[in-house]
Amino acid sequence: MSKVIAIGNYSEADLAKLKETFDPVFLAETTEIGSLDEAARAGITAAAFKGHKPFGAEAMDLLPNLGVIANFGVGYDSINVAAASERGIKVTNTPDVLNDDVADLAVAMLLMCGREMEHASKWARSGSWAEKGEYRLNRKVSGGRAGILGLGRIGRDIAERLVPFKMDLHYWSRSEKETPGWTYHSTPEALAAAVDYLIVATVGGKATEKIVSKEVLEALGPRGILVNISRGSTVDEDALIDALKSGGIYGAGLDVFVNEPRIDPRFYELDNVVIQPHQGSGTVETRAAMGQLQRDNLSAFLAGNDLLTPVN
Amino acid sequence: MSKVIAIGNYSEADLAKLKETFDPVFLAETTEIGSLDEAARAGITAAAFKGHKPFGAEAMDLLPNLGVIANFGVGYDSINVAAASERGIKVTNTPDVLNDDVADLAVAMLLMCGREMEHASKWARSGSWAEKGEYRLNRKVSGGRAGILGLGRIGRDIAERLVPFKMDLHYWSRSEKETPGWTYHSTPEALAAAVDYLIVATVGGKATEKIVSKEVLEALGPRGILVNISRGSTVDEDALIDALKSGGIYGAGLDVFVNEPRIDPRFYELDNVVIQPHQGSGTVETRAAMGQLQRDNLSAFLAGNDLLTPVN
Known part of the structure; x- marks a missing residue:
């Protein structure tokens, strides 16, 4: 059973690397978390997140053992960080590379x-x-x-x-x-x-x-x-x-x-x-670096190491 | 009789300032020089030039007392500088301001x-x-x-x-x-x-x-x-x-x-x-500075002073 959930719309390259590294459960949006059965949800400890729709307290509560949300992007305003902190969930982002x-x-x-x-x-x-x-x-x-x-x-x-x-x-x-x-x-x-x-x-x-x-x-x-x-x-x-x-x-x-x-x-x-269609970080080179940093944060968490770029 | 000829398509602001300063003969192109009578042509000692069409030896020979061609622009490849030098005609341009x-x-x-x-x-x-x-x-x-x-x-x-x-x-x-x-x-x-x-x-x-x-x-x-x-x-x-x-x-x-x-x-x-429609220097501020430098070169010549930005 997978420990990782990957939420959002990833590029083919990132999908392939997420699959290879974590074999995660893939969902398009946080609203789909409820469609997983209770055992699957309880098994999730780490989430890869990419998207502009909210990742709020309700979604977090459906994942009782979630320990980290690794955001793809420097801006993490979609994530309710206060709610995450209250639940002991760490949030990471992908600063600087973009x-x-x-x-x-x-x-x-x-x-x-x-x-x-x-x-x-x-x-x-x-x-x-x-x-x-x-x-x-x-x-x-x-x-x-x-x-x-x-x-x-x-x-x-x-x-x-x-x-x-x-x-x-x-x-x-x-x-x-x-x-x-x-x-x-x-x-x-x-x-x-x-x-x-x-x-x-x-x-x-x-x-x-x-x-x-x-x-x-x-x-x-x-x-x-x-x-x-x-x-x-x-x-x-x-x-x-x-x-x-x-x-x-x-x-x-x-x-x-x-x-x-x-x-x-x-x-x-x-x-x-x-x-411009929100393409600020939209280059092949930078999106690859952002995906890598997101995965590196997930790997660090799963290995019990320090997170690379925590925000809370 | 005017000592100055102004050839080319000038902005309203430059037209007004050329008129005020030199009251020149205005022509659209060098090909129109021949339409002036001999006395008028002989009276011309200075030319303001703006344009991408050639200012060649033939046009220069129609202005036997021409002493300077003050080009509007840094590039002066339309002007036959070798022919000008042979005839003792100085050429100036408008570098740096653009x-x-x-x-x-x-x-x-x-x-x-x-x-x-x-x-x-x-x-x-x-x-x-x-x-x-x-x-x-x-x-x-x-x-x-x-x-x-x-x-x-x-x-x-x-x-x-x-x-x-x-x-x-x-x-x-x-x-x-x-x-x-x-x-x-x-x-x-x-x-x-x-x-x-x-x-x-x-x-x-x-x-x-x-x-x-x-x-x-x-x-x-x-x-x-x-x-x-x-x-x-x-x-x-x-x-x-x-x-x-x-x-x-x-x-x-x-x-x-x-x-x-x-x-x-x-x-x-x-x-x-x-x-882009050759608008490199196409700003209000810079075209004003170019016009000013062109006129300053003409004024310097007419006053017998050193030219500001000679190219030959």
Whole structure:
């Protein structure tokens, strides 16, 4: 009887490696745990988890001997960590291995919005360049003022990439951090008011819900560009859509959305937003590294060793 | 009678400033010079020039007292500089003020190609994300090997932007340069063979025509991405299109084309190329700075002062 349950939608490569290493019970979602019989559930001590749907207390209670939930991804806001801790369940995630990819995508979306590259691409491909002339002038990006909302490891990787773009760097974080002279702001509003580019790189979850509020977007202003590679929940999407429609902000580059993948359809009608399908960590190399780290955490748990990347 | 002729298609802002400063004779192209009468042509001592069509010996001979051609743009391959020098005509350009913008666009196109961002955008916007699931995995860009073909000022600005992307940096130039440890290659082929990303940042003109040859593209190989922000003439477009079609290279990000704006229509059929409408320096801020530098060169000439940015 298997000790491991693997919940979520894994790539073929990860499915094969999970099977080879743990021969787990595979389920699409936590809601299917109840379909296992009591003996099978009691035998489970470790869970591999990948998904954005909740892994809550109820699901945990169906697995009375569960000792670890190894999350695939750095963000673990789908998992009720407080409930896990109460039950003595450890939670692990896959930090750091995805930082480069996510930071790359953030910088790319910032440049694409500022230089209107999707528009310009359409202008060229539609033949307008040949028939109507040069694409309209847009804005200089280098030398601008960039603000990182949440200066964790990913936020720092984004900031460092912006240094040779001669950006004036600002940040907000719960506490002031050691930086190479980047300007700290004590509130998200103050940060937004100080910059042209606001890049959201904070954790998800309750504490940061709608931290990019109507007020923050107003402070960002008509030349402001919002980039979000964290979680859709960090942004008040109604306020964002209003600001994008009215010119309250200049544009946005978004990899994450509240109801992804069934995102608010009003986004589709906007042409000043770069929409990416939550592909921040979506590279062959990084997803392989994330899968490996998830499995390494499971193996460590099953062998009684220290977990590699625990979050509780 | 005006001493200045302004040839080319200027922005409203530049038109107004040229008029205010020099009250020049405005012409769309050098081919129209012949339509001026002899006295008017003899009165011209300075030319503001903007355009990609040739300014050759014949046009120069129609302006017997021409002393300077002030080019709008860093690339001056449209101007026959040898013919100008023979006639004692100085040529100026507008270097440096556009380096940031062009480097920004080069990095953006590199990231967009590597992370398949136009595809991913379409995947999200078409509803495929909601209906068919995650976008396919693509490739990690950070940590790759990048090669700069032509390590002038723009090439160097591109390389510096790639440093925090943890790129292994290589370059080719006519001679080895002082760098922070970047690897020199003595031929374009050797450079292409050593890298994943080949970024063309050399000058245009005869000496670099089709420097990105079939052989260079073969050396770049199936994982290779070509980025060109220099001149369309630097690339053998037939070989490039073949390589893009056959998978000989992975993709390309192109801001410049041989027959722009009427580019080879085969490019439109390719989905592994990011097409930009030669907008490298196309920002409000930079075009204003370029216009100012062009006018400053004209003013310096007319006042008998040293030219600011002569090229011959």
